[in-house]
Structure formats: C-alpha cells, structure tokens
Amino acid sequence: MTLHAELTLRRKTFRLSVTLDVPDGGVLAVLGPNGSGKSTVLSCLAGLVRAERAHVSLGGRVLDGVGVHVPPHARRIGLLAQHPLLFPHLSVLDNVAFSPRCRGASKTRARTVARRWLAEVGAESLADQAPTALSGGQAQRVALARALAGEPELLLLDEPFAALDVDAAPAVRGVLRRLLRGGPRDGHGGDRAITTVLVTHDPLDALTLADHVVVLVDGRIVEHGPTRQVLTAPRTAFTARLAGLNLVAGEAVRTGAGVAVRTPGGRLFHGMPAEGFVDGDAVVAVFAPEAVTVQPGDTRVVGSPRNVVDTVVTAVEPHGPVVRLRTGEGISADLTPASVADLALDPGTPVRLAVKAAAVTVHPAPESARRP
Numbered sequence: 078m079t080l081h082a083e084l085t086l087r088r089k090t091f092r093l094s095v096t097l098d099v100p101d102g103g104v105l106a107v108l109g110p111n112g113s114g115k116s117t118v119l120s121c122l123a124g125l126v127r128a129e130r131a132h133v134s135l136g137g138r139v140l141d142g143v144g145v146h147v148p149p150h151a152r153r154i155g156l157l158a159q160h161p162l163l164f165p166h167l168s169v170l171d172n173v174a175f176s177p178r179c180r181g182a183s184k185t186r187a188r189t190v191a192r193r194w195l196a197e198v199g200a201e202s203l204a205d206q207a208p209t210a211l212s213g214g215q216a217q218r219v220a221l222a223r224a225l226a227g228e229p230e231l232l233l234l235d236e237p238f239a240a241l242d243v244d245a246a247p248a249v250r251g252v253l254r255r256l257l258r259g260g261p262r263d264g265h266g267g268d269r270a271i272t273t274v275l276v277t278h279d280p281l282d283a284l285t286l287a288d289h290v291v292v293l294v295d296g297r298i299v300e301h302g303p304t305r306q307v308l309t310a311p312r313t314a315f316t317a318r319l320a321g322l323n324l325v326a327g328e329a330v331r332t333g334a335g336v337a338v339r340t341p342g343g344r345l346f347h348g349m350p351a352e353g354f355v356d357g358d359a360v361v362a363v364f365a366p367e368a369v370t371v372q373p374g375d376t377r378v379v380g381s382p383r384n385v386v387d388t389v390v391t392a393v394e395p396h397g398p399v400v401r402l403r404t405g406e407g408i409s410a411d412l413t414p415a416s417v418a419d420l421a422l423d424p425g426t427p428v429r430l431a432v433k434a435a436a437v438t439v440h441p442a443p444e445s446a447r448r449p
C-alpha cells in the first residue's frame with residue numbers, strides 16, 4: 078500500500094516537520110543522529126503519538142487527517158521494535174496467533190496462520206516454547222512473525238537488529254531481507270512485497286534492505302533519494318560520516334578545469350563538479366578515506382595532488398583490514414597497518430595529507446545548508 082505522511086509536532090525545543098512517501102511495496106530507510114526524531118516518526122505513523130498536524134494515508138485510507146485519528150490497533154500496521162516484547166505468559170505459537178486473533182480469526186485458523194509465519198522466519202520448531210526460553214535472535218524472529226501474521230499493510234521496523242548480538246543479527250537480517258524483497262506476503266501465498274519504513278543506524282542495512290532513504294537531522298529531512306545515491310554522494314556531514322566518506326563544505330569557486338570548494342576558513346579544495354555551479358553556490362566536496370595519502374608533516378609534495386592539508390593525527394582506529402586515521406581537519410585516511418608503523422603515526426603526529434582533485438567530487442549542498 079502506498080504511504081503518504083505529513084507530520085508536524087513540537088516538543089519543548091524539539092520540532093518535527095517531515096513529509097514521507099513510500100510506494101506500494103517500497104522500503105524506505107530513515108537514518109539520522111540520536112534525537113533527530115526517527116522513533117517519533119514511527120510512533121506517529123503507528124498512531125501511538127499524536128502529531129499536532131498530521132495527514133497520513135495508507136493505500137488511500139486516511140489514518141490521520143482533519144477530525145480523523147485511527148487508533149493504533151485499527152491501522153493495520155505492524156511494528157517491530159529493538160526488543161521483541163513477546164507476551165511471557167503465551168507460547169511462541171500463541172504469541173504469533175495473537176495478531177490474527179485480534180483481527181477476528183478463530184483460534185484454529187489463527188494458529189494455522191501463526192505456524193505458516195513461524196515457518197517463514199525459520200522458527201517453526203520453537204512453536205511450543207515459552208518466550209523466556211528463546212535467545213535474542215530467536216525472540217526477534219518470533220516478534221517479526223507476530224508483526225506479519227496480522228497481515229499489516231505497512232511494516233515499521235525500529236532498529237530491529239540493534240539489540241541483537243553479532244552472532245544473532247545476521248540470521249534475522251537474512252530473514253528480513255528475504256521477506257522485504259518478495260516472498261509470500263499477503264496471507265494467501267501471493268508475492269506482493271510489504272510497504273516498509275525502517276529506522277536504522279547502519280548504512281549497510283539501508284543499502285541492503287531499502288530502495289530509498291531519508292536522512293533526518295533535528296526533526297527535518299536534510300537528504301533523500303535512492304539509497305545508493307545518497308550514501309555514495311552524501312550532502313551532509315552526518316551522512317558522510319555514516320557512509321565512511323570525507324566531506325568538506327563551503328562555497329563554489331569555478332576554476333579552469335573544474336571547481337574548488339572554499340571553506341569558511343579560506344582553504345580551497347579542488348575537485349570535479351557533479352553538476353554545473355556558479356561562484357558562491359553552497360557545495361560539498363566528497364572523497365573516500367582511501368583517496369587520501371599521508372606523509373610526514375615536513376614532506377615536499379611530489380606529483381600533482383591539488384589538495385594538500387597540513388594537520389595532526391587525532392586518532393588511529395582499526396577499520397576492518399586497514400587502519401583509519403582521523404585528523405584535526407576532520408579528514409580521515411585509510412592506511413595499511415604497515416604504513417602506520419613505518420610513519421610512526423600516533424595522536425599528535427604532524428602529517429601532510431594529499432588528495433588528487435580527480436578523487437574529489439563536488440555536489441550541491443542540501444537545501445538546509447543554503448538557508449541563513
């Protein structure tokens with residue numbers, strides 16, 4: 078079902094103002110720093126929190142509007158939170174059967190539906206267990222089965238892997254990926270994917286599960302678009318950090334071959350324009366930590382890197398097979414452990430960073446950065 082939502086809410090100093098659209102069967106990821114309003118958006122959609130102004134419709138059915146506020150249980154929305162919150166006094170099977178029972182199914186029919194959904198999430202063998210006997214990953218799979226057994230028209234996922242340990246998360250992630258990407262969804266063996274809003278802190282989950290993403294900062298959407306596009310060409314520092322990219326913001330200065338970003342401190346950062354700019358446009362330069370070469374602070378630069386930054390190391394962190402160096406200019410660089418040892422890099426070490434202009438892409442800054 079197509080979701081359209083316009084939500085406005087004020088809470089002391091926090092103000093939320095968002096518009097979301099998710100096509101039928103689409104998966105929208107909501108990313109954002111702590112306190113940016115992600116959970117509030119889900120609570121409003123679920124009907125648990127009432128926005129001051131809301132227009133929410135699902136497949137044309139108005140859930141919130143002028144004089145309309147459909148209560149949570151009548152919305153046909155499934156919610157999966159970080160913690161499974163299973164009913165401790167019911168068996169696994171009856172936890173899942175609870176959803177169809179709420180929709181009026183007989184006990185026998187509800188249990189048949191529940192068994193089918195437990196099989197869908199690979200938990201059929203747990204049917205007779207008590208929730209207290211389950212591991213975190215098992216309980217989350219059962220909670221997912223319960224959310225889906227109600228045949229919701231919209232699925233809300235609030236950091237569904239956040240409370241799982243590293244061993245349990247991949248299995249639940251795999252189940253969700255399969256379910257969100259097709260598979261029996263409508264209770265009658267059809268293969269319609271369910272419209273989903275996923276709140277996550279993990280860019281990989283956004284990339285593997287969601288078609289589109291919105292980035293929420295301080296209750297406002299600062300970036301939106303196809304997931305891969307937003308995460309490979311971030312426009313805000315938050316998204317760049319999340320995507321593991323460097324971002325330098327400033328105003329455009331056209332140069333002979335390309336464009337440079339003049340930072341508020343007056344530094345020029347040369348790159349390749351992603352689109353046409355005029356001088357003074359608000360822009361961001363984006364480049365990968367692998368594109369940054371690191372030399373001792375007193376090195377003469379050889380070759381033709383257009384961007385040279387003298388700074389100091391602030392942190393040296395393991396990052397998969399490489400070491401990520403953070404520096405005083407907010408620029409990160411990836412090096413091999415051997416290079417870090419050769420260069421004797423520690424916090425406080427002066428370094429000279431170099432980045433070729435060809436490795437830097439310049440994008441327009443988001444609308445919010447243009448406002449005074």
Ligand SMILES: Nc1ncnc2c1ncn2[C@@H]1O[C@H](COP(=O)(O)OP(=O)(O)OP(=O)(O)O)[C@@H](O)[C@H]1O
Pocket residue numbers: 088091109110111112113114115116117118
């Ligand atoms: N029950 C509440 N009463 C008052 N203020 C609240 C309540 N819940 C959240 N807030 C405030 O509303 C704002 C948005 O919170 P919300 O939990 O939606 O953010 P979030 O993006 O989900 O954060 P996180 O990633 O930490 O879960 C924050 O300023 C928060 O302090």
